Amino acid sequence: MSFVSLAFLSWVFLFLLVSRITALKYSPYILVLFGGTFVYYMSPLAAAFLLLESLLSYYVVRIRKLKQGVVALSTVALVFGAFLLFKYLALAGSLILPLGISYFTFRLIHYVQEGYRGRLREHSLIEFLAFMTFFPTYLAGPINLFPDFLQNLRRRKWDNSRFSGGLERMVYGYAQLVVLGNYGVNYLLKNWLAGSLTASEGFGPLVIQSVYLWLDLYIRFSAYSSIAIGVAAMAGFNVPENFNYPYLATNIREFWNRWHMSLTHWCREYIFIPVAAITRRPFIAIGATMITIGIWHELSLRYILWGVYHAMGITAFEKYSRVTKGLFPRNRIFLTMGKVVSVAVTLAFVILSFPVTTLVNNFILNMFR
Amino acid sequence: MTYRFFCRYFRPWLAGLITALWFAFLLVIIFIFSGYSEGAFVYINF
Numbered sequence: 001m002s003f004v005s006l007a008f009l010s011w012v013f014l015f016l017l018v019s020r021i022t023a024l025k026y027s028p029y030i031l032v033l034f035g036g037t038f039v040y041y042m043s044p045l046a047a048a049f050l051l052l053e054s055l056l057s058y059y060v061v062r063i064r065k066l067k068q069g070v071v072a073l074s075t076v077a078l079v080f081g082a083f084l085l086f087k088y089l090a091l092a093g094s095l096i097l098p099l100g101i102s103y104f105t106f107r108l109i110h111y112v113q114e115g116y117r118g119r120l121r122e123h124s125l126i127e128f129l130a131f132m133t134f135f136p137t138y139l140a141g142p143i144n145l146f147p148d149f150l151q152n153l154r155r156r157k158w159d160n161s162r163f164s165g166g167l168e169r170m171v172y173g174y175a176q177l178v179v180l181g182n183y184g185v186n187y188l189l190k191n192w193l194a195g196s197l198t199a200s201e202g203f204g205p206l207v208i209q210s211v212y213l214w215l216d217l218y219i220r221f222s223a224y225s226s227i228a229i230g231v232a233a234m235a236g237f238n239v240p241e242n243f244n245y246p247y248l249a250t251n252i253r254e255f256w257n258r259w260h261m262s263l264t265h266w267c268r269e270y271i272f273i274p275v276a277a278i279t280r281r282p283f284i285a286i287g288a289t290m291i292t293i294g295i296w297h298e299l300s301l302r303y304i305l306w307g308v309y310h311a312m313g314i315t316a317f318e319k320y321s322r323v324t325k326g327l328f329p330r331n332r333i334f335l336t337m338g339k340v341v342s343v344a345v346t347l348a349f350v351i352l353s354f355p356v357t358t359l360v361n362n363f364i365l366n367m368f369r
Numbered sequence: 370m371t372y373r374f375f376c377r378y379f380r381p382w383l384a385g386l387i388t389a390l391w392f393a394f395l396l397v398i399i400f401i402f403s404g405y406s407e408g409a410f411v412y413i414n415f
Contacts, residue, residue, distance in 0.1 A: 165370050
């Protein structure tokens, strides 16, 4: 059942219809029924794994004992360890990655962390399972958070205007996915760049491949997000935005605040702030954050290098902005020119991440052969 | 917002109906454009 299918659309509207005609108190059951069936249909392995980890996390959060910190930390380590193991096995070709594992692993870690900090309101298992199996965001995010979800779940009500807004957003997402993504990038642009995309050697083809990949990723990924946000809005849920014109960012730090925002927010909350608090060195925290984002995409040397590359970029920008503070004139022409150059430099830095890390990765691998 | 726009000119129930029909029409156009090409569509499974 893909997003672009009558089956998925029928599932969405059946879910909305059932939600509409049943009382609010049955909402969690409806969500688990539709979400659980959806996940099971897509991947029984993912459904089993999701259920197991969800039950473990739920009961860990309910423990109110002195050793809760140790138990919470062990659970996070276990969940993250299982995630890394699956990633490794999938990369080695021994196993198919359970669908949506990167998203539900991060949601579970968020849940356990918030539970440990005592920031969660009282809730039932069925409400938690409704959050974990929430099918609009299950496949491709955004990584929504439990407190917001719980508030929406308990207070949502039918609103024609909101429903229309959600429907509109979903249609925009479909149009972007089908017209711009599938036809524009995956058909027209792909055919136009056919020669360069199949070449495996050389810096030039790698740069062209990188432009293609970043464009394709942005258009498809933001389209998925729009569909997910639209469907969630129709059902009365607020889901965080994932993209805010990232290619217009004027520096690499801003780029990461505009690109896959729900993941960046998660990493800031659960990686950057704790690591910065422990080490008192923001640059180490930036490194840990960006490597985590790299590993989240793929557990490979190339993506670790990719994380290091972006961490170095952010660190270099922080140093540069401190050194150049107050150096440049602040007239309108200079500011406009500066903005244009900054956008171009940031874009070039992002595009070069793929060829640079690929070449360094190949160099390191050749050294050990 | 489409619904609010139609509400300016029609009664709410009619505005809701027109909104639903309008988006259904757009979805049909998009699905025809896609050629129901489920096979060409690949998830990003991170």
